[in-house]
Amino acid sequence: MTILYFAQAADAAGCATEEWPVTLPLSVDEFWQEAIRRHPGLAALRPHCRIASDCQYLTEGQQIAPDGEAAILPPVSGG
Amino acid sequence: MTILYFAQAADAAGCATEEWPVTLPLSVDEFWQEAIRRHPGLAALRPHCRIASDCQYLTEGQQIAPDGEAAILPPVSGG
Amino acid sequence: MIIEVLVTNSPLALPDKNHIPSGAVARFTGIVRPEENDAQISALTYEGYEPMATQTIHHILTSLHRDYGFDSARVQHRLGTIPVGEAAIIVEITSKHRAAAFTVVSEFMDRLKVDVPIWKVKAVRS
Amino acid sequence: MIIEVLVTNSPLALPDKNHIPSGAVARFTGIVRPEENDAQISALTYEGYEPMATQTIHHILTSLHRDYGFDSARVQHRLGTIPVGEAAIIVEITSKHRAAAFTVVSEFMDRLKVDVPIWKVKAVRS
Numbered sequence: 001m002t003i004l005y006f007a008q009a010a011d012a013a014g015c016a017t018e019e020w021p022v023t024l025p026l027s028v029d030e031f032w033q034e035a036i037r038r039h040p041g042l043a044a045l046r047p048h049c050r051i052a053s054d055c056q057y058l059t060e061g062q063q064i065a066p067d068g069e070a071a072i073l074p075p076v077s078g079g
Numbered sequence: 080m081t082i083l084y085f086a087q088a089a090d091a092a093g094c095a096t097e098e099w100p101v102t103l104p105l106s107v108d109e110f111w112q113e114a115i116r117r118h119p120g121l122a123a124l125r126p127h128c129r130i131a132s133d134c135q136y137l138t139e140g141q142q143i144a145p146d147g148e149a150a151i152l153p154p155v156s157g158g
Numbered sequence: 159m160i161i162e163v164l165v166t167n168s169p170l171a172l173p174d175k176n177h178i179p180s181g182a183v184a185r186f187t188g189i190v191r192p193e194e195n196d197a198q199i200s201a202l203t204y205e206g207y208e209p210m211a212t213q214t215i216h217h218i219l220t221s222l223h224r225d226y227g228f229d230s231a232r233v234q235h236r237l238g239t240i241p242v243g244e245a246a247i248i249v250e251i252t253s254k255h256r257a258a259a260f261t262v263v264s265e266f267m268d269r270l271k272v273d274v275p276i277w278k279v280k281a282v283r284s
Numbered sequence: 285m286i287i288e289v290l291v292t293n294s295p296l297a298l299p300d301k302n303h304i305p306s307g308a309v310a311r312f313t314g315i316v317r318p319e320e321n322d323a324q325i326s327a328l329t330y331e332g333y334e335p336m337a338t339q340t341i342h343h344i345l346t347s348l349h350r351d352y353g354f355d356s357a358r359v360q361h362r363l364g365t366i367p368v369g370e371a372a373i374i375v376e377i378t379s380k381h382r383a384a385a386f387t388v389v390s391e392f393m394d395r396l397k398v399d400v401p402i403w404k405v406k407a408v409r410s
Contacts, residue, residue: 006333007403052401055336071333071401078330078337078361078402079314079373079393085207086277131275134210150207150275157204157211157235157276158188158247158267174313177369181317186382187300187309243303256312260390267382 001026001064003035004071009049012041013072025063031070042072049074080105080143082114083150088128091120092151104142110149121151128153159223160230163215165208165276167238170245180229180252184259186267188247190240192284200284203239204246207275211235218269222262228253231262235276242284285349286356289341291334291402293364296371306355306378310385312393314373316366318410326410329365330372333401337361344395348388354379357388361402368410 001020005013013035020034028051036043050057052071053064064070080099084092092114099113107130115122129136131150132143143149164170172185190202219231232250240246249266253259270276290296298311316328345357358376366372375392379385396402 004333006401007331007405010331052333052336055333055339057399071336073333073401074403076397076399076401077404078332078400079396083207085275086205086279089205131207131210134207134213136273150210152207152275153277155271155273155275156278157206157274158270178313178315179318179369181315183311183313183315185309185311185313186386187304187311188382189304189307189309191307191380192305243305254317256314256390256393260312260386264382264386 001066002069004069006071007074009042009045009072009074012045013039022066025065026070027063028058028060031064035072045072045074080145081148083148085150086153088121088124088151088153091124092118101145104144105149106142107137107139110143114151124151124153159228161216161219161223162230162232163212163219164234165206165211165215166234166236168236170234170236170248172232172234172248172250178252181254182256182259183250183252184256184263185248185250186263187245188267190242190244190246192242194278194281197281198284199242199281201239201241201282202246202278203280203282204235204237205277205279206235206237208237210275214274215270218266218273222265226258226262226265228258228262231266233266235274237276239282285354287342287345287349288356288358289338289345290360291332291337291341292360292362294362296360296362296374298358298360298374298376304378307380308382308385309376309378310382310389311374311376312389313371314393316368316370316372318368320404320407323407324410325368325407327365327367327408328372328404329406329408330361330363331403331405332361332363334363336401340400341396344392344399348391352384352388352391354384354388357392359392361400363402365408
């Protein structure tokens with residue numbers, strides 16, 4: 001699974017991208033647990049961030065494929 | 080007094096501009112009476128037109144100076 | 159505040175400024191459309207009382223500046239025969255914030271269509 | 285309906301089209317301002333999740349087209365370090381009538397600021 005961190009999430013993770021050696025799909029909740037285990041600074045951001053997989057926002061019930069891409073997206077500020 | 084006719088008012092008057100040999104100020108009502116005497120076709124337009132003198136819209140009580148400019152302005156349609 | 163007004167018989171051109179200190183630029187361009195009153199046309203002829211049109215546009219912009227504030231306003235209106243697809247009017251407002259810029263462009267157009275002495279006088283049928 | 289979206293690291297340029305069949309062209313340009321959070325700055329750095337930003341902009345425009353209709357939409361957003369006074373975003377909607385064009389530009393900007401994954405990440409102090 002390819003993980004992308006953006007903006008404050010990249011600051012908290014200390015990197016912009018990462019590979020996770022997972023073989024099963026992850027729920028959004030499992031995804032966050034793993035992300036926070038690796039980068040505890042992400043815990044404070046979790047309430048404000050959304051997760052996207054393959055360029056689509058995910059809702060709580062959805063899963064991320066093991067060979068998919070997942071991105072942590074802080075509140076946006078474009079324009 | 081220099082008179083300017085625009086759009087449908089020019090069509091009704093058959094000209095775009097005219098000189099009137101007046102020596103006293105005209106009220107808006109006197110102005111219309113003279114215009115309609117010269118060009119009866121203007122009578123039908125009067126309810127829809129505004130009069131401007133020296134680039135300002137006039138209201139009923141105002142007067143037009145004998146050496147001024149007066150314009151008959153049908154409803155505008157710019158833009 | 160900067161106000162630039164041009165009422166002209168020539169094709170309009172309002173070049174982008176390269177470096178603008180305002181945060182928001184809202185621009186409206188009104189184009190002559192290929193149909194007028196259900197007929198296909200190739201051009202539209204506008205007539206204007208030019209000095210009064212220029213002055214009235216200035217008045218409207220000054221009054222909108224009092225009400226909403228903005229950094230600059232540029233307005234161009236073309237007169238004469240304008241081919242379909244070309245601009246009859248361009249209005250550009252720069253302002254610190256987006257909402258004011260949009261409101262001013264929109265209110266300006268509403269007031270232009272009531273008070274600015276310019277007329278569509280003839281459609282050229284195609 | 286034509287939709288053109290560009291998310292790029294280069295300076296933006298949206299040339300005027302010479303001949304447009306729509307009656308109304310509404311354009312918004314968002315410029316980097318010289319102050320951010322009360323500090324004087326000389327540039328602002330934007331970061332974006334580029335493929336998703338492009339796709340989300342498309343989705344928003346498609347949905348606005350369903351709701352309001354328009355003839356064409358062109359959107360450009362710049363990423364990377366943008367000097368003060370230069371454009372971060374340009375949105376242009378062409379439509380038969382003015383009101384729809386303005387509404388779409390305005391609603392697009394509102395939705396961009398909620399859903400399009402682009403961030404102001406750093407102000408360069410001057």
